[in-house]
Amino acid sequence: MDAGRLASSLRGGDRQALAKAISVVENDWAGAAALLKAVGPPGRAFILGVTGPPGTGKSTLVGRLVRAYRKRGMRVGVIAVDPTSPVTGGALLGDRIRMQAYAGDDGVFIRSMASRGWSGGLSRATSGALQLMDAAGFDIVILETVGIGQADIEVVAVAHAVLVVLMPGLGDDVQASKAGLMEVGDVYVVNKSDLEGADGMVVSLLGMLSGSKGRSAPVVKVSALKGDGIEKLEAAVDAVRVRFDRSPELRLHSVRGMILETARGDAMQRLERLSAPKADKLAKLVLEGKLAVSEAARMLAK
Amino acid sequence: MDAGRLASSLRGGDRQALAKAISVVENDWAGAAALLKAVGPPGRAFILGVTGPPGTGKSTLVGRLVRAYRKRGMRVGVIAVDPTSPVTGGALLGDRIRMQAYAGDDGVFIRSMASRGWSGGLSRATSGALQLMDAAGFDIVILETVGIGQADIEVVAVAHAVLVVLMPGLGDDVQASKAGLMEVGDVYVVNKSDLEGADGMVVSLLGMLSGSKGRSAPVVKVSALKGDGIEKLEAAVDAVRVRFDRSPELRLHSVRGMILETARGDAMQRLERLSAPKADKLAKLVLEGKLAVSEAARMLAK
Numbered sequence: 001m002d003a004g005r006l007a008s009s010l011r012g013g014d015r016q017a018l019a020k021a022i023s024v025v026e027n028d029w030a031g032a033a034a035l036l037k038a039v040g041p042p043g044r045a046f047i048l049g050v051t052g053p054p055g056t057g058k059s060t061l062v063g064r065l066v067r068a069y070r071k072r073g074m075r076v077g078v079i080a081v082d083p084t085s086p087v088t089g090g091a092l093l094g095d096r097i098r099m100q101a102y103a104g105d106d107g108v109f110i111r112s113m114a115s116r117g118w119s120g121g122l123s124r125a126t127s128g129a130l131q132l133m134d135a136a137g138f139d140i141v142i143l144e145t146v147g148i149g150q151a152d153i154e155v156v157a158v159a160h161a162v163l164v165v166l167m168p169g170l171g172d173d174v175q176a177s178k179a180g181l182m183e184v185g186d187v188y189v190v191n192k193s194d195l196e197g198a199d200g201m202v203v204s205l206l207g208m209l210s211g212s213k214g215r216s217a218p219v220v221k222v223s224a225l226k227g228d229g230i231e232k233l234e235a236a237v238d239a240v241r242v243r244f245d246r247s248p249e250l251r252l253h254s255v256r257g258m259i260l261e262t263a264r265g266d267a268m269q270r271l272e273r274l275s276a277p278k279a280d281k282l283a284k285l286v287l288e289g290k291l292a293v294s295e296a297a298r299m300l301a302k
Numbered sequence: 303m304d305a306g307r308l309a310s311s312l313r314g315g316d317r318q319a320l321a322k323a324i325s326v327v328e329n330d331w332a333g334a335a336a337l338l339k340a341v342g343p344p345g346r347a348f349i350l351g352v353t354g355p356p357g358t359g360k361s362t363l364v365g366r367l368v369r370a371y372r373k374r375g376m377r378v379g380v381i382a383v384d385p386t387s388p389v390t391g392g393a394l395l396g397d398r399i400r401m402q403a404y405a406g407d408d409g410v411f412i413r414s415m416a417s418r419g420w421s422g423g424l425s426r427a428t429s430g431a432l433q434l435m436d437a438a439g440f441d442i443v444i445l446e447t448v449g450i451g452q453a454d455i456e457v458v459a460v461a462h463a464v465l466v467v468l469m470p471g472l473g474d475d476v477q478a479s480k481a482g483l484m485e486v487g488d489v490y491v492v493n494k495s496d497l498e499g500a501d502g503m504v505v506s507l508l509g510m511l512s513g514s515k516g517r518s519a520p521v522v523k524v525s526a527l528k529g530d531g532i533e534k535l536e537a538a539v540d541a542v543r544v545r546f547d548r549s550p551e552l553r554l555h556s557v558r559g560m561i562l563e564t565a566r567g568d569a570m571q572r573l574e575r576l577s578a579p580k581a582d583k584l585a586k587l588v589l590e591g592k593l594a595v596s597e598a599a600r601m602l603a604k
Contacts, residue, residue, distance in 0.1 A: 033594065033596050033597075036594050036595060036596060037594035037596075037597070040591055041588055041589050041590065041591040042588070042589070042595070043589055053356060053357075054355060055355075127595060128595075131595065251589060252582065252585050252586065252589065255585040255588050255589055255595070256581050256582060256584075256585040258588075258595045259581055259584055259585060259588065259595055259598045259599050259602055260573075260576070260581060260599075260602070262595055262596055262598075262599035263573060263576070263599040263600075263602050263603045264570075264573055265599075266599060266600070266603060267569045267570070267572075267573055267603065268566075268569070270569075271562075271565060271566055271569055274562075274565070279558050279561055279562060280554065280558060282558075282561055283554050283557040283558040283561060284554065286343060286344070286557050286560075286561065287343050287344075287345055287553060287554065287557055288343065289342055289343040292335065292338050292339035293338060293344070293429060293430075293433060293557070293560045293561055293564055294335050294338060294339075294564055295335075295339070296561045296564075297561050297562075297564035297565040297567075297568060298565075298568070300561055300562070300565050301565045301568060301569065
């Protein structure tokens with residue numbers, strides 16, 4: 001692979017070059033680092049993180065947003081973060097299939113990326129894919145997670161704005177406060193607005209938001225399935241995008257997030273390489289009372 | 303703090319000593335390492351991990367199990383892993399209050415522990431609390447997570463057996479296959495059995511389980527709220543406990559998990575100490591095109 005040529009192809013709008021470049025970065029193939037260096041500095045595209053508990057309809061909502069932005073002539077990239085089973089390591093094809101609805105449109109580029117449960121391997125790949133899509137000239141990159149873990153925290157770290165998707169009728173412990181979502185959203189969406197309790201939920205969210213340090217994130221009620229409320233959501237996101245366009249601090253925040261997540265991914269990768277036989281030997285010594293767990297952990301990491 | 307004296311008090315059944323010891327370990331106070339060394343090797347208590355998506359009623363189910371085991375005269379410890387907001391850092395009081403129902407019973411010890419979103423700080427604290435409860439002579443320690451992240455993977459790493467709690471009526475993407483839960487359970491619970499679709503879910507789980515490498519984990523339908531099906535669940539868990547009693551390999555697996563999670567926590571703690579001003583400086587250099595993100599990450603970690 002010629003990193004310089006691949007970088008200039010994808011900057012020129014070559015979709016296949018972009019797809020190949022993301023694979024290089026996702027799989028950490030030789031030349032990945034050179035490629036990310038060759039595409040140049042990030043900071044043009046608006047990165048919209050979409051997070052929230054599983055089952056709230058994030059993917060459907062992202063589909064609505066993609067269509068809405070396309071109507072306005074914007075080029076839209078989507079990175080859908082799939083959780084990969086820690087045991088089988090297999091990627092989930094469901095999302096990929098669902099996303100093929102836009103396959104014919106050159107202004108849309110969608111990529112599912114597997115998050116690697118144990119290792120935090122997501123970080124570097126996601127951060128890399130974001131840089132590549134940014135270089136490829138997309139106006140907006142939507143970063144969607146499935147809402148079950150570490151990936152959501154990473155989205156907050158690298159996004160310019162975060163859209164938190166909730167729905168009525170989930171148990172208390174599914175809701176935003178528990179997952180730490182009340183502090184991270186720039187826009188809150190109550191999806192499935194035809195379900196009972198939607199209005200009550202909007203009220204309670206507004207109450208919680210006003211209670212937390214005077215934040216005033218908007219709460220928008222939508223039905224992603226029916227398409228209700230999408231214009232209002234677009235307007236709310238637009239208001240945040242205006243802030244982004246004016247704020248070098250937001251761009252800095254995102255790049256800082258990419259650096260930190262990459263450092264985290266590096267550290268996890270080092271840990272993953274730790275020898276399993278060595279861990280077994282140390283575990284035996286711990287069981288025999290010859291070593292404390294913390295001592296064994298230090299010896300393992302050495 | 304005299305680590306040796308505190309260790310011997312908690313081994314003698316002193317609840318206040320145990321509570322204090324867990325605080326020492328949770329907050330990583332001076333003497334934490336000495337204390338964990340002084341309590342001696344782990345390996346006596348049966349560690350039952352309880353995981354599954356949020357909202358499936360894990361806490362209520364754990365309450366049922368605690369009562370059931372107490373009736374049989376077993377001493378039960380519970381560690382409920384709370385997610386802490388990455389922003390406020392505050393612990394969630396809800397679980398703690400709920401758990402006070404058993405406060406008068408000396409055979410039950412319940413502790414909520416905050417998981418620290420960014421840092422993986424959960425690992426070391428949970429692993430330490432497990433060692434302390436084991437040393438305090440509990441027959442069974444139930445490790446309950448809220449099902450929204452990294453903590454669940456850690457539960458699988460250190461538990462002797464894993465109980466996966468699901469419920470009918472959640473969207474496809476909430477379910478076990480996506481979260482990698484189909485590979486990790488020793489017993490599957492379909493909770494809220496009075497909801498529509500419970501039987502269908504049992505059938506589909508059995509189908510998925512038989513499809514995955516000949517595993518034969520039982521699927522038990524319960525209503526934790528009403529108390530239906532709890533005896534069947536007890537019997538299913540008992541069958542796994544018998545395996546544990548006979549298997550030195552299972553004990554080894556758990557200790558290996560504690561070592562790995564502790565090493566992971568150590569690495570995350572080192573990353574957390576990274577200087578924020580340095581990250582800002584590096585982010586500026588990246589935005590100016592003078593440094594790639596991966597180079598900045600390496601420089602930050604140094």
